[in-house]
Every structure is written in C-alpha cells, then in structure tokens.
Amino acid sequence: MPQTSTWEIDERSSASGHRSGESGTNGMMNGANTLPRVTKRLSTSGKTSNIPRFKRPHPPHSTRPHSAIISSSPGIYRKNSPSSSAPSTSSNRRLSQLPTHHVHSHIHQPNHTLHHTSVISEELTTPRASTFNLNQNQNVFATTTTSFGSMPNSGTNTPEASMTSSVCAMETDGAVTGNSAEELAESRDMVSEMQKRCRIGPSGYPHLVKAKRLRFYRNGDQYFKGIPYALQCDRVKSMQPLMEELMKVIFKKYICQFIITLFQTVICDSTALPHGIRHIFTMDGTQRITSVDQFEDGGGYVCSSTDVFKPVDYSRAAEPSWRLTLANRYNRHLETKKLALNVVEPANENTDFVIPKIIKVIRNGVKPRRISRHLLNKKTARSFDQVLRDLTLIVKLDAGAIRKLFTLSGRPVLTLQDFFREDDVFVAYGGNDKMAADDLLVASEEHKCVGASTSSKIRRTSRRSAMPNRNESLRHDRSGSVIPDQDQQRLPPDLDEKFQLVRLIGDGNTAVVYEVVDKINHDRRAMKVIARENVIGKEHLIEMELSILQKIDNTFIVQLYDHWFVDDSYFLSLELIEMGDLFEHLRRVRRVPERDAVRMMTCLGQALEYIHDLGIVHRDVKLENLLIVKDEYGELGVKLADFGLACEMPEGNGVLTTICGTPTYVAPEVLNKTGYGCRVDIWAAGVILYAILVGFPPFQSSDGSEQDLFSAIISGEFSFPSPSWDDVSNSVSWSVRHLIMCLIHTDPFHRYSANELLSDEWMVNLGDVDPEYEEWAHLFVQSKMHVGEEQETPYEYYTSRRTSMDELSESAGVEFSFSREG
Numbered sequence: 001m002p003q004t005s006t007w008e009i010d011e012r013s014s015a016s017g018h019r020s021g022e023s024g025t026n027g028m029m030n031g032a033n034t035l036p037r038v039t040k041r042l043s044t045s046g047k048t049s050n051i052p053r054f055k056r057p058h059p060p061h062s063t064r065p066h067s068a069i070i071s072s073s074p075g076i077y078r079k080n081s082p083s084s085s086a087p088s089t090s091s092n093r094r095l096s097q098l099p100t101h102h103v104h105s106h107i108h109q110p111n112h113t114l115h116h117t118s119v120i121s122e123e124l125t126t127p128r129a130s131t132f133n134l135n136q137n138q139n140v141f142a143t144t145t146t147s148f149g150s151m152p153n154s155g156t157n158t159p160e161a162s163m164t165s166s167v168c169a170m171e172t173d174g175a176v177t178g179n180s181a182e183e184l185a186e187s188r189d190m191v192s193e194m195q196k197r198c199r200i201g202p203s204g205y206p207h208l209v210k211a212k213r214l215r216f217y218r219n220g221d222q223y224f225k226g227i228p229y230a231l232q233c234d235r236v237k238s239m240q241p242l243m244e245e246l247m248k249v250i251f252k253k254y255i256c257q258f259i260i261t262l263f264q265t266v267i268c269d270s271t272a273l274p275h276g277i278r279h280i281f282t283m284d285g286t287q288r289i290t291s292v293d294q295f296e297d298g299g300g301y302v303c304s305s306t307d308v309f310k311p312v313d314y315s316r317a318a319e320p321s322w323r324l325t326l327a328n329r330y331n332r333h334l335e336t337k338k339l340a341l342n343v344v345e346p347a348n349e350n351t352d353f354v355i356p357k358i359i360k361v362i363r364n365g366v367k368p369r370r371i372s373r374h375l376l377n378k379k380t381a382r383s384f385d386q387v388l389r390d391l392t393l394i395v396k397l398d399a400g401a402i403r404k405l406f407t408l409s410g411r412p413v414l415t416l417q418d419f420f421r422e423d424d425v426f427v428a429y430g431g432n433d434k435m436a437a438d439d440l441l442v443a444s445e446e447h448k449c450v451g452a453s454t455s456s457k458i459r460r461t462s463r464r465s466a467m468p469n470r471n472e473s474l475r476h477d478r479s480g481s482v483i484p485d486q487d488q489q490r491l492p493p494d495l496d497e498k499f500q501l502v503r504l505i506g507d508g509n510t511a512v513v514y515e516v517v518d519k520i521n522h523d524r525r526a527m528k529v530i531a532r533e534n535v536i537g538k539e540h541l542i543e544m545e546l547s548i549l550q551k552i553d554n555t556f557i558v559q560l561y562d563h564w565f566v567d568d569s570y571f572l573s574l575e576l577i578e579m580g581d582l583f584e585h586l587r588r589v590r591r592v593p594e595r596d597a598v599r600m601m602t603c604l605g606q607a608l609e610y611i612h613d614l615g616i617v618h619r620d621v622k623l624e625n626l627l628i629v630k631d632e633y634g635e636l637g638v639k640l641a642d643f644g645l646a647c648e649m650p651e652g653n654g655v656l657t658t659i660c661g662t663p664t665y666v667a668p669e670v671l672n673k674t675g676y677g678c679r680v681d682i683w684a685a686g687v688i689l690y691a692i693l694v695g696f697p698p699f700q701s702s703d704g705s706e707q708d709l710f711s712a713i714i715s716g717e718f719s720f721p722s723p724s725w726d727d728v729s730n731s732v733s734w735s736v737r738h739l740i741m742c743l744i745h746t747d748p749f750h751r752y753s754a755n756e757l758l759s760d761e762w763m764v765n766l767g768d769v770d771p772e773y774e775e776w777a778h779l780f781v782q783s784k785m786h787v788g789e790e791q792e793t794p795y796e797y798y799t800s801r802r803t804s805m806d807e808l809s810e811s812a813g814v815e816f817s818f819s820r821e822g
C-alpha cells in the first residue's frame with residue numbers, strides 16, 4: 001500500500017521533465033515519466049524508502065541472459081554446450097531447466113601459449129546459444145583438436161559427439177599452426193595439467209570437473225528458502241568437510257550477503273539445526289546422502305541435526321523464519337490447536353483482532369527478572385511466528401529462542417490472538433527451561449515494570465489499555481516495535497510529577513500518543529511523544545508544528561496545551577479526543593451517511609477556513625488526522641489534528657513548493673510543482689468527502705504504485721462508479737457529487753475555497769437540499785461525466801479497485817469487498 005505513507009519528494013530528482021508555468025487542468029503534466037521521485041518522509045521504524053538496500057546476489061534461478069564468454073571472432077573457438085544433436089543426458093536436461101552455477105573454462109592461446117582460467121558464475125547458458133557458437137566455430141575446432149594430440153579420442157572428430165557438457169568453453173587466439181616441438185611440449189604440459197584437473201569425458205575430450213549446483217534446506221523449516229551451493233567434487237570429496245563447510249561457510253556467507261536476515265538466520269540455525277549438520281537427506285526424505293557422489297546436479301537436499309527427516313514441502317518454502325520445537329505439555333497444546341510442527345500455516349494469518357497493545361514479557365530466571373515491553377499492532381503483529389521471533393530478539397533468553405509463553409494465569413500462548421486477550425504480561429521460556437508455579441508470581445521488585453501485582457489487577461489494567469476497535473498500522477511504514485526502555489511507560493521524571501500515564505491511544509509515522517491524567521487537576525490529556533531520533537533533520541517541522549499550534553485556538557482543531565523537550569523527545573500535551581480518528585471510524589462503519597458526512601465536512605470546513613485565514617496550510621488533511629467528536633446531541637463531528645506538515649504561506653503572493661503530504665490526498669498542483677497554497681487542503685477535503693461516503697478514495701492506481709496514483713491525480717479524472725454511488729439504500733445525492741467535483745478540481749483557482757465549501761447548498765442545508773437544486777446538480781454532474789463512466793460492473797469495480805486499494809480501501813476489508821456481491 002505505498003500510497004498511504006506520508007512523504008516528501010526529492011525536488012532535485014524531479015526537476016527533469018517539468019515545465020514551469022503549468023498548472024491545474026490546463027497545465028497538467030503528461031505521463032508518469034515526469035513524475036517526481038518520492039522518498040518517505042519520516043518513519044520511527046527507520047523504514048524509509050531512501051535507506052540503502054543491500055544488494056542481493058542474483059537469484060539462483062535468474063534468467064539473465066548468458067554473458068558472451070563465447071566469442072565468434074575468427075581464430076577463437078570453444079567447445080561449449082552440447083549441440084542440439086548431442087545425446088541428451090539427464091545432466092544436460094537439468095542444465096537447461098535449472099540454470100544455476102556453471103563452470104566456464106577459457107583456454108587462450110596468444111602466441112601459441114595456452115593458459116586457462118575457470119570461472120564460476122550464475123549465468124544462464126541456453127542450449128540454443130551453445131549450439132550457435134559451436135556451429136560457428138566448427139572449422140576451427142577441427143584445427144585446434146590437433147593441438148590436443150595427446151588426448152585420447154573416441155574416434156570421432158565431431159564436436160557434437162565429443163562434447164558432453166555445456167560447462168566447458170575453450171578459446172584460442174590465433175590459428176594453431178606450425179607449432180614447434182618446444183611449443184608442442186609446452187602445450188602437452190598444459191594439457192597434462194588440464195588432465196589432472198579435468199576428468200576425461202566419454203568421448204575422450206576433457207572437461208573441467210563440473211560443480212554440482214545444489215540447494216540446501218533445513219530440516220523441518222518450511223520457511224527457509226534454501227541456500228544455493230556449488231559443490232566442487234574435485235575439492236570436496238567426503239561428507240564431513242562438506243557438512244562443516246555448509247555450516248561454517250555457507251550459512252555465514254549467506255549471513256554476510258543478507259545482513260538483514262543475519263539474526264534470523266542465526267536463530268534459524270540454532271533452532272532448526274541445534275547440533276549442526278549431521279545428516280543430509282534428499283528433499284523427499286527417502287534417501288540419506290552418505291557420499292558426495294550421490295548429490296545430483298540441480299538437486300535440493302535437507303540438512304538435519306538428527307536422523308529423523310521432517311517431511312515439509314521445502315520447494316515451497318516461504319520467507320526465512322524459525323520453527324518452534326516445543327515439548328511435552330506445550331506440544332500437546334500445539335497438537336490440539338493444529339499448530340504442530342511441519343504443518344504449513346497459511347501465509348497470511350487473520351489479524352482482524354489486532355489492536356495496538358503493549359505487552360510485557362518476563363524473561364524467565366532469577367527474580368527480579370528482566371521485563372521487556374513490546375508494542376503490538378498491525379505492523380508488528382503479522383503472524384504468531386513473527387511475533388515470537390521479534391520477542392526472541394528483544395527478550396534475549398539465555399536459552400536462545402523463545403519456545404514457550406504463558407500468561408500469569410498459566411494460559412499458554414499458542415496463537416497470535418492469544419496475545420490480544422485480556423492478559424498483557426507473559427513469561428517466556430527457552431527450550432530447556434523448566435516451568436515452575438513460582439514463575440507466574442510477580443516479585444515485588446518487578447511490580448513497577450509489570451504495572452500490576454496480581455494477575456487480576458493485570459486484567460483490569462489490560463482492559464483499560466485496550467484500544468476500542470482502532471487499528472493503527474494499516475499504513476505500511478507506520479512505526480511501532482520495541483518500546484525501547486522498560487520505563488517507557490513512565491514519563492520522564494519532570495513530567496511524571498505532573499502526569500499519570502494511562503494508556504496508548506495511537507501511533508503515527510513519527511509519534512506515539514498516550515492518554516495521560518494531570519495529577520493536580522485530574523484533567524485528561526493526550527500526550528504526543530516524538531522521539532528526536534525519528535525526526536533527525538526534520539526538527540524544523542516539529543518547531544513549525546509547535547509554533548503554529550500555539551497560534552491556534554479553534555473549536556474544530558485539537559488544542560495544544562503545553563510542550564516540553566525532555567530526554568531527547570518532544571512531549572506535546574494536547575486536547576484529548578477519545579473517539580479515535582475518522583479513518584478507524586470509517587473502517588468500522590464502512591460508509592458514513594450523508595447526514596453525518598455533512599456535519600463532518602462542516603467541522604473540517606470551519607477548521608480550514610480558520611487556518612487559511614491565518615495564512616496556514618495544513619498540508620496533511622486526511623482521515624487519520626480528523627479525530628471524531630460528539631456534540632451534546634450525540635451528533636458526530638471532527639477536529640483537525642496533526643500539524644506536523646503545516647506551514648505558513650509566504651508573504652505577498654508567494655507560493656509553496658515543497659512536495660509533501662500523503663499520496664492519496666495530495667493535490668495535483670503539488671505534484672506538478674507549479675507552486676501551491678491553501679487550496680491543497682480543499683482538494684484533500686474533497687477526497688475525504690468522497691471516501692467517507694462510499695468507503696474508497698477517488699484516485700487509486702491500477703497496480704498499487706505511487707506513480708500510477710499520481711498520474712490519476714494529475715489527470716484529475718475520477719468517477720462515481722456503480723454500485724457504490726447509486727446504491728438505493730445508501731442513496732447519495734447529486735448535490736454532494738456536485739460538491740465533490742468543486743472540491744476535487746484540478747485547477748486550484750476554480751476549486752472551492754473553505755468559505756465556498758461552507759456556503760455550498762448541500763452544506764448549508766445539511767444535505768437536505770431543494771429538489772430543484774438536486775435536479776440541477778444531477779444535470780451538472782451528468783454533463784461533466786464521460787459516457788459510460790457509471791457503467792462499471794460490480795466485477796470490474798471490485799477487481800479494479802481491490803487490486804489498487806490504498807489504506808482506506810484495504811481497511812474496508814474482506815467484508816466490504818465481498819458482502820455486496822453476496
């Protein structure tokens with residue numbers, strides 16, 4: 001869901017293709033190739049797209065074309081792959097089907113002196129290419145064959161008959177004629193050296209000992225994709241050194257190449273191969289490999305510490321992970337829950353129940369024990385295995401991987417959902433750790449960290465800390481992981497004197513927001529905490545946010561009460577809004593009725609009119625930044641929050657040029673770099689109005705890419721597709737469509753202002769417009785629509801939109817996408 005993050009654009013990188021002076025409908029840029037490059041704005045997890053990635057080696061099954069080691073220039077000839085007429089050995093067949101490592105040998109003969117090099121590469125040699133080269137050099141081949149006079153010949157001079165492998169390529173520079181006895185001897189020496197290194201093929205011609213291309217898996221680990229390995233049979237002659245090498249060299253090499261998976265791999269090793277590699281099996285487990293000769297080129301093999309083969313579908317291994325090897329009582333739980341080892345779990349666990357929650361994990365051992373906190377949310381709790389893996393890295397048991405987890409009431413944690421029940425304290429055990437009843441009792445010294453003295457108290461605490469139906473981390477780059485300090489849930493001492501921390505309310509790209517209570521007057525507040533490390537180089541944005549919030553005092557905007565910079569973090573005491581944000585509200589209700597929508601838009605319009613009059617642009621108006629409030633009559637409204645990207649308009653007729661915002665809501669003039677002002681917030685308001693009425697935004701990309709989304713935005717073309725926009729039971733008026741068209745207008749000068757938004761007929765009449773106006777709006781909208789725009793069938797609608805859904809559509813979830821189709 002790349003459209004959903006907040007981002008900034010590297011302006012330098014987007015300079016090309018831009019022509020200044022273009023703006024709005026008349027000045028739209030044409031095509032995706034002129035779109036600026038996007039970089040993520042901020043991320044607490046550091047997962048910004050501009051972090052350099054480690055270059056992965058070519059995948060073993062790469063289909064990159066074979067680089068031209070074989071030349072067709074005169075005087076060079078090479079024996080390469082079998083020709084089309086050559087007998088098709090199983091080895092050859094594998095070679096063409098499973099392109100992996102190849103050994104190429106070049107024999108150059110400059111000035112009649114032979115020397116050779118061997119190259120191991122992952123390049124693909126196709127039989128077709130080999131045949132071509134072979135035929136090209138057939139004449140020369142015959143000539144050069146004489147220079148190998150000492151070699152045994154099977155009686156045929158045809159290269160097709162003599163060559164059996166495609167892994168040997170020979171080159172000579174210049175014709176081989178008129179050799180002196182000395183040169184011939186030299187050649188013979190060379191050949192004999194070659195013979196030492198080469199086997200003599202059935203034809204009598206030598207070929208280099210071919211490296212067998214193998215792939216090794218770990219016993220019982222269905223998540224380990226395997227490691228490719230070129231087995232040089234002339235070098236590794238027995239199993240023991242091979243197994244040692246596999247353990248010491250290959251895994252380490254793998255670790256070096258994929259630094260990111262270093263930890264995971266180490267863990268995998270210690271879990272899946274606790275005693276190193278002692279046995280190697282074929283993939284189906286029917287045969288144990290006892291000699292290197294038994295390895296077949298292109299084959300896959302399973303490394304094991306024990307002689308018990310675990311039947312897993314290794315060929316379909318997914319991402320690296322580690323498996324639990326649970327014992328005794330815990331294993332029985334697993335069995336009953338059908339979570340036993342070797343059962344391939346679905347790739348995507350259901351995570352509907354995942355809500356932001358801080359869990360505390362007690363590291364089993366001598367009391368007082370170390371207690372780690374970990375934030376679980378949609379991002380950090382994707383699957384049971386993944387959470388256990390993360391906890392292993394955080395808790396750092398002496399025994400290595402966490403293999404058992406229990407609540408303080410003794411309930412085992414067996415599924416992801418178990419983390420989201422009422423308990424939030426868990427005791428972690430390693431494989432050899434023995435459980436004792438005393439483990440579940442929290443020592444007095446541990447109370448502070450655990451936050452409770454008994455499990456019943458913990459239950460009360462956890463109930464209070466659970467977020468009601470909020471799902472924080474639908475955005476892919478949302479933060480959330482380890483709560484770094486055990487005292488994180490305590491404010492720094494100065495603030496701790498003033499405030500009592502109550503619960504986590506939400507997290508954004510840069511901030512974590514808690515509910516706090518003022519210890520003196522008992523007022524409840526929201527405390528937004530922005531760790532400085534999350535905003536390095538962007539401190540000016542925080543300063544700007546603070547400076548702007550201090551100027552603002554409006555009913556429809558979340559109020560800032562106070563702020564501090566302590567312990568390298570910014571703390572903002574804000575008005576507490578308890579009902580969550582509009583994004584989550586929409587997620588729950590799927591679409592907002594017009595009567596609610598009109599009130600929400602009125603609140604937003606008021607907020608925008610207020611800040612625009614002050615010359616302030618919010619620049620990040622979106623569903624997540626509209627917090628839901630209820631008035632005394634129970635009517636819903638919103639308050640505008642998060643001024644993290646807000647800025648003041650330049651003096652005079654100046655415009656803003658920094659490209660920032662959230663892709664789904666960004667206005668075309670921001671992308672076009674023609675300069676922009678307050679009307680970008682109005683565009684976003686139009687996107688929001690559209691989205692809350694039907695549950696999906698007006699602009700999406702067909703392939704989920706930001707480029708595609710931006711093209712759609714710049715084109716300004718959107719529609720009101722069936723069935724959502726003409727659903728009888730959710731009848732949406734034409735007046736609101738008219739308003740949306742006035743808000744989502746590519747030309748900012750023709751786009752409504754905040755004042756015009758508030759004066760719109762639909763807004764003024766709270767959605768209850770005069771039939772005449774509705775009729776007029778109907779004609780207006782229809783006159784602007786392209787023919788067939790509303791003819792989208794449900795099938796097209798769902799397929800086109802579900803594939804390109806951003807966070808909002810995603811949030812509508814399966815229910816939404818299928819319930820309507822029955």
Ligand SMILES: Nc1ncnc2c1ncn2[C@@H]1O[C@H](COP(=O)(O)OP(=O)(O)OP(=O)(O)O)[C@@H](O)[C@H]1O
Binds near residue numbers: 508511641
């Ligand atoms: N005053 C508040 N009262 C209640 N909840 C709040 C308040 N401020 C923020 N939140 C919640 O916390 C979440 C994150 O806050 P906020 O959007 O300010 O963080 P951020 O990191 O600046 O966001 P972004 O991801 O947009 O950069 C919000 O989506 C909202 O649900």
